[in-house]
Amino acid sequence: MLSSLLDRPRARLPRNDPALYERLADHWWRPRGRFAMLHWLAAARARLVPPAPRPGAVLVDLGCGGGLLAPHLSGSGYRHLGVDLSPSALRQARRHGVTAVRGNVLAVPLRDAVADVVVAGEILEHVPDLDRAVAEACRLLRPGGTLVLDTLADTALCRWLAVGVAERLPGLAPRGVHDPALLVDRAALAAACARGGVPLEIRGIRPRLPDLLAWAGGRRDTVRMVPVPSTAVLFQGRGRKTDHPRSPQRHREHPRRTA
Ligand SMILES: C[S@@+](CC[C@H](N)C(=O)[O-])C[C@H]1O[C@@H](n2cnc3c(N)ncnc32)[C@H](O)[C@@H]1O
Numbered sequence: 001m002l003s004s005l006l007d008r009p010r011a012r013l014p015r016n017d018p019a020l021y022e023r024l025a026d027h028w029w030r031p032r033g034r035f036a037m038l039h040w041l042a043a044a045r046a047r048l049v050p051p052a053p054r055p056g057a058v059l060v061d062l063g064c065g066g067g068l069l070a071p072h073l074s075g076s077g078y079r080h081l082g083v084d085l086s087p088s089a090l091r092q093a094r095r096h097g098v099t100a101v102r103g104n105v106l107a108v109p110l111r112d113a114v115a116d117v118v119v120a121g122e123i124l125e126h127v128p129d130l131d132r133a134v135a136e137a138c139r140l141l142r143p144g145g146t147l148v149l150d151t152l153a154d155t156a157l158c159r160w161l162a163v164g165v166a167e168r169l170p171g172l173a174p175r176g177v178h179d180p181a182l183l184v185d186r187a188a189l190a191a192a193c194a195r196g197g198v199p200l201e202i203r204g205i206r207p208r209l210p211d212l213l214a215w216a217g218g219r220r221d222t223v224r225m226v227p228v229p230s231t232a233v234l235f236q237g238r239g240r241k242t243d244h245p246r247s248p249q250r251h252r253e254h255p256r257r258t259a
Pocket of ligand 1: 064066104106121122
């Protein structure tokens with residue numbers, strides 16, 4: 001009786017359940033673990049971070065997870081503060097030099113204008129209140145500071161690719177990590193950023209296919225992300241906080257290159 005209980009596979013969690021990150025805690029830093037794609041995204045995200053504007057400049061990493069951005073910021077001069085709900089993820093982030101802050105991105109326990117850069121990587125599609133998360137990100141930024149984000153678009157194509165396909169392929173996304181209802185409406189995101197004083201520019205990205213095949217065949221440890229013309233699936237955003245919050249506006253595509 002006891003053995004049959006012990007043998008039972010672990011119950012599947014509801015979608016977007018924070019307990020998933022505790023279950024998969026030992027995957028954060030594995031290049032072929034369930035969070036592999038987050039490593040590729042962290043490298044692409046870091047390329048949007050401007051050089052530190054002054055000694056001791058602060059970068060706040062919202063939903064920092066295991067701190068995968070940290071190696072890409074090494075030597076950049078930023079003090080890297082990571083905010084997350086997951087105790088196991090924060091422990092690992094701390095080991096990689098991140099100053100860990102346990103907190104909710106919907107009510108961040110940090111003062112206004114503390115940050116030269118706020119990063120929101122693969123977090124906005126996990127929160128139930130996009131406006132509030134964006135308002136918090138903008139509140140933390142000092143005027144002239146930079147917001148950097150990447151997330152998933154609220155489109156049928158993205159629901160199919162990010163949830164239907166990626167969650168069935170090892171390394172691209174853990175099963176159940178995304179709730180399709182929380183994917184991000186790009187116009188709503190741009191409007192929320194504008195209300196917070198950050199005109200946002202976005203561009204689509206995807207894994208480079210030859211790298212992805214080589215990674216899948218065990219011939220590469222990482223995959224480069226490359227720009228794509230469409231923002232309908234995975235996209236990055238960047239904007240600089242103005243002194244005067246603007247009225248809502250439509251998002252604009254931007255021509256910067258990744259990779
Ligand atoms: C998909 S992971 C992304 C982690 C990291 N940004 C990266 O790209 O490697 C999402 C992270 O957000 C955290 N998270 C989810 N909801 C949160 C919330 N409301 N407040 C703070 N952290 C949250 C999770 O614990 C998890 O570490």
